[in-house]
Amino acid sequence: MKHYKIKFASETFEILPSGTIFWPSEQILIVSDLHLEKGSSFNHKGTFLPPYDSLDTISRLEEIIKKTSPKKVLLLGDTIHDKNGLLRMSDEVKENFFSLFKKSSLIFISGNHDEELLFNNLELIPFYKLKNIFFIHQLSYDKNFQICGHFHPMVDTKFKGIRIRASCFVVSKNKIILPSFGTFTGGLNIKNNAFKGIIDKGTSILMIYNQKIINIGYQPNKNLLKFL
Numbered sequence: 001m002k003h004y005k006i007k008f009a010s011e012t013f014e015i016l017p018s019g020t021i022f023w024p025s026e027q028i029l030i031v032s033d034l035h036l037e038k039g040s041s042f043n044h045k046g047t048f049l050p051p052y053d054s055l056d057t058i059s060r061l062e063e064i065i066k067k068t069s070p071k072k073v074l075l076l077g078d079t080i081h082d083k084n085g086l087l088r089m090s091d092e093v094k095e096n097f098f099s100l101f102k103k104s105s106l107i108f109i110s111g112n113h114d115e116e117l118l119f120n121n122l123e124l125i126p127f128y129k130l131k132n133i134f135f136i137h138q139l140s141y142d143k144n145f146q147i148c149g150h151f152h153p154m155v156d157t158k159f160k161g162i163r164i165r166a167s168c169f170v171v172s173k174n175k176i177i178l179p180s181f182g183t184f185t186g187g188l189n190i191k192n193n194a195f196k197g198i199i200d201k202g203t204s205i206l207m208i209y210n211q212k213i214i215n216i217g218y219q220p221n222k223n224l225l226k227f228l
Contacts, residue, residue: 009131011025028071028072031061033182034185037082056183079111133145148175152188154189
């Protein structure tokens, strides 16, 4: 499996082109923002989307679990798109989802979408801490080492007149923001004001392109020619 290694909080992490992170020394897979049942949520509100997003998202996650064989999977929040998502989920998809529990220990961190989840069999926690790293849905602006999701970071730029829109990781000295993993999640341009105070000249933007991780540094418009 192709991966890109980084040092963070004195630990080595593998940044995977699937939009996930693997922590080899702890055998932990880190994933964020699955937004399962987003399609059915839109359908319920009268906007039709193909109802296959949850099945596709779970199948892709299952493949990564097979390849990495983690002891634990950390889900960094917004695993379910809304509080009724699991109640709408079909029996087939639900069976596939809960079969993941047999392969690894899943840890569910609550996000802004699923913090009021209506389902008795899942326990959500506000954060998870291991060593000196906090795993949380949305970062807080302090100096703690944090690995989080929420923002769905994405590079949106042009190269030779062609628009390039690709998910990315944002890696600073003490924060890592994962891209969203869900099929229907979309992304937020890293030039958006939401990233002010997060992205600075010491930040690396790790873009997912052609099943590779490409470090395009701080400015996504600069020197793309040598990367693509």
